[in-house]
Amino acid sequence: MTTSTPAIEVSNLTRAFGKVRAVDGLSFQAAAGEVVGFIGANGAGKTTTMRILATLDSPDSGTAKIGGHDVADRPEQVREILGWVPDAFTAYENLTVAEYVDFFARAHGYSGGERRNRIEDVLGFTGLDKLADRLANKMSKGQTQRLCLCRALLHDPQVLILDEPAAGLDPQARVELKQLIRILADDGRTLLISSHILSELGEMCDRLIFIDAGKLLHDGSAEDLLRGAASDRTLVDIRVVPGSGDPTTTLELQPGVEIVEALRSGTRVSLDDDSPEALARLLKQLVGSGLHVTGFHTIERNLDETFIKMLGKANGSVETSPVSTSIPPAR
């Protein structure tokens, strides 16, 4: 793989299951050493795309390349440079961690002392060396996930595809996984990671790719995405002393203000202007109308909200309404 060759290159990829198009003309690239987050709702086509990249499925049309090798035409070359961590992982029964890793080391062609060194390396890297004698199928979810990563790293792959690696992990295991991913990225490996925990992906990844119904929605950094969302409209939470008045009437009269949600002691509004002057003007109006304002702060959009908003736009609907915080009174 030369430096100019993209580590992952997907072009017009299509894969249908019956009448359902799981992947629909998807195109994106990942450069060598890049960490890319792959985001989409359930059934968006993430796993199908990743399985095609891992040579486990074939596209109906389009191409997918890993290190310049077409996954359909050169699967063996692709497998030599690719590590795959599936979303669901089951370890074999009656095998210890060391025996499990030993089996996959043999399956990747390692022999003799080299195999032993390699096993020690990856067990040490993933922190499983102390658990080497434990039965592989009797470990915690976090340890099992580390074992899966350990297996994927055995043949020293330059590209790693991780499908929902953090799913079901406790906070500590998640932090450990994040650290491992960071080390692998610093080591110059390309990682394509799908996850539902978008805030974590934002921290880990150089770039985020959003897909829906098998199509690309967004391809860029987390900062770009948030900036784009922020420049659209700003959310402000306004809280008043209960009984000092209803802010809704005042707010409705302000230009560029749209009420989004009624809070217990205030309101969440959306502004088309996020300049300090506009915010100061709004606050002045509220105080001037006799309301006892106790809280006035802007809300930063997070990746989850941005993702939901993006899905809403892609599906042709307006921004998804937040869930109501109050239960309607009984009639």
Add this chain to the structure above:
Amino acid sequence: MSTASTPSHLPVEMSDRLGPMLVKELRQGLRTKIFLTAFIGFQAILLLMVVASFVSQGGSASGDFLNNAIWIMLVLMLIVVTPIRGQMALEKEIRSGTLELLQITRLDAWTIVRGKWVALMGEAMLYLTVSLPYFTLRYFLGGVHILTDLGLLALLALFSCSLTAMVIGLSGFRSVLLRIAVALGIATLVPFTISFIAMLRSPYGFFRTLSTTTFADWWPILLGLVIALIVAGWSLLRLGARTIATQAENHSTGVRLLTLVAMAAIVLLDRFAISPTSAFGDDFEAIFILFAMMIYIPGIFSAITDNALHSSLIYIPFIRRRLTPLGRRLLYPGWSSGIFYVALITSMLLGLRMFFEHTEEGITLTLIILNFLLLPAAVSRLLMSKRQIRLLNLSSYIITMVGISIASIVLFITEAALTRGDPTLSALFPLSALIGWDMLDDEMTLGLQFLCLLVSAAVLIPIAIQSFLFIAHRERAARKLFNNEKVAPESDPKPHPKDTGS
């Protein structure tokens, strides 16, 4: 990547000469409760039998008692326990998702399946080995024919090898019906095997005649049996590999070639190796039909149910070897070439039978078996939607086969009852023709079976041609890949440590 500072507890070293799959399966298999229970139970029962034979009787009678006990226990271990252990071998890998992790290593489907089979054979050999002291003990009680027992042990081991291969091969199919059929088949084999062994060990049995002149009558049967067991086991094991293989693997061509060669060998043995003065007369004919079917049925089943499409990669070896278009059409993997292959091998078989002036019954029987396999293929193709037409649907094939079989039985019973034991329409369908063999008119059965074959062919051949045209597209892609390889062979981007010899 950082190197571990503390040495880990690496597993007990097993030779690199053993395949990865074998090492893994042995490590796992020898720890399973089923194996441990069976192994200890086997020893305990044999020990109990030894004690019982010495306490209750004495002399040659106790020797016979012990002998029977050892053989029955060995049959149970090798013909029941070992194959049954392989019944979930592939399905377990598929269901748990571990198969995908294997597919992205250097292991191909055949290595995976073979490793599982060899590991189970290793367990079977353990049963055989631990029974040797009891055989030795039995020897000292007298009345033992060593050559007979050794020959029988070898035959039993071969039978176990073949049966286990068949069961592992079929373990990739997630059909409950198939599982039940396999279990019932194994259960049926036990009394058959025990009586077979008893027959061979009798004073007039096969192994006791090795040094006599009648050996000339026996050896073709022995050779035919060995060929049939090996080919049937190997073909079904390959079928198992095919069920878990990626689209870039070819597990069909080898089966087709081997079936062709083995069928030829069986026909030659049948024709030229049997002494015309043999005391067994027509029995040889029936035995050789059975051997031929043991080879023919897995071969044909494999060809008819092959995947419709494969990756372009698997066509490259055919292009490299410069096979003629006809050769390619017959040996390409895929069910469309499978249909032509079935036509060829069956024509050869029927042609040879006619050439050697055999009876009509033999030809009718061959047609019935062929129709039994082809008719469900034709019906299931007709039932498929146009979109599915190029795709394999093995489940629908098996379901259709079961449906036609049930319908045939119902038809025969109804017709026999209505016509008071003089059915005619039953001769059209394979299974009812077989059941009503004695009641049906021979010529009519032959004619209607030919008609059935023609109908199946009329359905299958046009679809096979259509499928071929589709394959031609893949063939072109393969040719392009092959030419690219010739111009600029792509090097591995990161040579594997094993390849560099480091």
